[in-house]
Amino acid sequence: MNPVTKRPLDASKGAEQSEETFSLAALRQGDAAEFARLxxxxxxxxxxxxxxxxxxxxxxxxxxxETFIKAYKALPAFDGRSKLSTWLYRIATNEALMLLRKKTLPTVSVNAPLEDADPEGFELEIVDWCxxxxxxxxxxxxxRYLDESIEALPETLKSVFVLRDLEGLSVRQTAEVLGISEGAVKTRLHRARLALRxxxxxYFKERLPASGL
Amino acid sequence: MSKKTISPPPSCRHLLDTLSDYLDGELSAELCRELERHLSDCEDCRVVVDTLRKTIELYRETVAEPQLPPDVRLRLFHRLDLEEYLE
Incomplete structure (x- = not known):
């Protein structure tokens, strides 16, 4: 049996490291120097x-x-309840999703069932390529194939996977950025990971030695 | 080495749903024990766990971290009328 460790995968990198202190009062008043620093x-x-x-x-x-143009306009109303990084992630993620929707409109209905439906009857390929x-x-x-595979994910799975597994946000931060529940983040993350697997x-099964098949 | 496609039976499907929590170290001790008991008997699920973990590791370790190119930064500051703060 291959050992299965309980060690959590490292998701420590991300926005938390770079959270800086800014003067919210200056930002709200449109202070250009403070905004440039942001x-x-x-x-x-x-x-x-x-x-x-x-x-x-x-x-x-x-x-x-677009993210920083919208942020500048919205800063006077920013209440400071979210971290600035989380707030900026939210604006940027919405902008990216809007652009994706414009580009992928014809295929949305095809991909939609993958996003939220319970995948009854889903199939798994059992090949050990580790x-x-x-x-x-x-x-x-x-x-390149890893990048292309992310691109092939339905947008709601892609946004969760990028924020949580690549950007290293916590489940709570990811939920806050996307405006969904933590349970929905976990469900979508799991589906994204299974789809990528x-x-x-x-891809990798084709690269296994022929004698091992 | 096994090479096949399966539609997981209900006993496996219930535990497969917990795999991400397991790999993230967020699964309760009780479910962890249940999953590990199952894995000791089910080779197919072991392969899924191992390849799922490897998938996540590959993404975290190998996917490029795009850096902000200097010309993109320049155009951003220009678009925001912040040229005077460019260093």
């Missing part, structure tokens, strides 16, 4: 999120710009 502190985080959600540099740049060497698991081609299985 932009410099969080533009990298927002660009990374948008790149991962959209897989396209031009789209990521559009989302980055034994593949790192050179195969982490090759340039494999990395299926896609990776389809």
């Amino acid at each position: 932009v410099d502190a969080y533009s990298g985080m927002i660009y990374r999120l948008a790149s991962r959600m959209l897989q396209n540099p031009q789209d990521a740049e559009d989302v980055l710009q 034994c593949l060497p790192e050179s195969e698991l982490m090759s340039e081609e494999a990395r 299926e896609m990776l299985t389809a």
